[in-house]
Amino acid sequence: MKLIVGNDIGNSVTKMYVGEKLIKQPSVVKRLFVKPDVAETDVKTNVANLLDEMIVNVTSDALKRNGLYFVGARANITADKVENMNIKLGGKHKHDIPILMTLSMIAAQSIKTNFGANGKLPEEMSLTVGMTSAIPASEYSQEKARTLEGRFTSGTHVVIVHVGDQLVTVKIKFNQVKVTQEGVPALYSLLEAPIQILELFKKTYKEVASFTVKDFIGKNILHVDIGDGTTEYIYMKAMNPINDACTGERRGVGHATEEAIKMLKEHLNGHLNVNRQQFMEIFKDPTHNLHADAVRFMEEARYNEAQKIVEDVKEKYMTQTAGNVDYIMVYGGGSIQFYDELFEELLEFADEVRCKLLYIPAKFAVNMNATGMKVLNEKVIFRKTS
Known part of the structure; x- marks a missing residue:
């Protein structure tokens, strides 16, 4: 399958056009060490909810740590050991979260598209992707843009997507990636x-x-x-x-949200532990x-x-x-x-x-x-x- 992707990797939300389809997920992940229990086994239901229930095992030379992850909305259910991008430090071109978000969302949406067309889950899919993305002007240089492009284009990325109690292996090869300045x-x-x-x-x-x-x-x-x-x-x-x-x-x-979290936490005498995305759900x-x-x-x-x-x-x-x-x-x-x-x-x-x-x-x-x-x-x- 060949795909053209427009990928806006936000610190809060990743917004992505996969072909004509716009999909969005909170830019958060949670590393897992044990495979979670499966509560729903109906394939149609699991495919319909796949983007909001992303459990993926990712193997990629672009990552510092391969492994099993909750991604996006599924990771955002609890505050414990959830990772998001540090908005004070920046460095989006070097961070693993943009890679994890991108690979997982492309894989999950491709499975949904395939299932919609064929009515059954494939065991394996191979994708060839052309993609445009961006990094902040506050960080942008041609060298940093090339670094992020190279993380995607070097080698094949393997994403094993958990669809209920079934697994779909998605192999993703980026044949061209262009990273420009946000804005x-x-x-x-x-x-x-x-x-x-x-x-x-x-x-x-x-x-x-x-x-x-x-x-x-x-x-x-x-x-x-x-x-x-x-x-x-x-x-x-x-x-x-x-x-x-x-x-x-x-x-x-995000900076305003972090300040608001501090004020709310102080108001509750320290009895609060939420990230930015979770605070906005409360808001x-x-x-x-x-x-x-x-x-x-x-x-x-x-x-x-x-x-x-x-x-x-x-x-x-x-x-x-x-x-x-x-x-x-x-x-x-x-x-x-x-x-x-x-x-x-x-x-x-x-x-x-x-x-x-x-x-x-x-x-x-x-x-x-x-x-x-x-x-x-x-x-x-x-x-x-x-």
């Missing part, structure tokens, strides 16, 4: 997006009522891509990133007994983190762009969380420096990089030629 794919996403992506922009500026996404071709844009562990400030003239002016800072929802669940406290502490932490981002935008504008900016474009999962704290302040700043604020609506913001990678794959990197 760069988003412009491609914008230029291929439906006109609804400009709803907030047109509501903010009456004079752009006739604009289409194609009106952003050739413009100078300061991208503000707010993630979990980093915020990327990508300065692009026309379609080209100005590498010396593309930077990133360790700002984002989003109004029925949880700690929901109100989580919301209160997150609001405080979010305000402080948002102020740092505003200061960054002003500094990057002054020091990296020489004032040659047509639009400040804000997106990423963090742009949704920080909207109330950021929008008016960034709008005021944009007015002061005579440019416009393109704040991407929530329904598009979180998938800009993943969607952009899909567009890059189709239009540029893996474009079909006759």
Whole structure:
């Protein structure tokens, strides 16, 4: 089976296009030393739930430790010995979690696709994959990009996926991998997006009522891509990133979340042990007994983190762009969380420096990089030629 993959390896969530299918999982793993008991033996049920119940045994030269893992949502059920990426240290190109997430998600989705087509589980599958991915601008260099590419392209990766009480061996060979800077794919996403992506922009500026996404071709844009562990400030003239002016800072929802966890833990006299992903489940669940406290502490932490981002935008504008900016474009999962704290302040700043604020609506913001990678794959990197 041949696959084209667009892989947005987030510190919080990994979002991936496998062909036309967008799949998502929390970026967490848990190493296992004993095979877990099987509770469900119905094959259809297990395949339907496969992404949320990933138990995999991975063998790969790209990993420091081969072995048996819970991956994604399955790993996130308990806090004990769950691993996620350290957002303070960075180093995504060297970390094992991006490799484990990528291999496991590709293998599981391929099994689902195969089962849907054939109605039975295969014993073994062989995949040939072409993939686009990205690392933060705060970490990016050509050498680091080549390092991550090489971890995927060197050798064959073997993923044994547990589907209830049955095992499927998936062999994955990457024939081409392109790693770019986070933020760069988003412009491609914008230029291929439906006109609804400009709803907030047109509501903010009456004079752009006739604009289409194609009106952003050739413009100078300061991208503000707010993630979990980093915020990327990508300065692009026309379609080209100005590498010396593309930077990133360790700002984002994850940092605010860690501060909120500290406050909540102190509030509970230390009787709490959750990771970032688990805290956000509490934050989003109004029925949880700690929901109100989580919301209160997150609001405080979010305000402080948002102020740092505003200061960054002003500094990057002054020091990296020489004032040659047509639009400040804000997106990423963090742009949704920080909207109330950021929008008016960034709008005021944009007015002061005579440019416009393109704040991407929530329904598009979180998938800009993943969607952009899909567009890059189709239009540029893996474009079909006759």
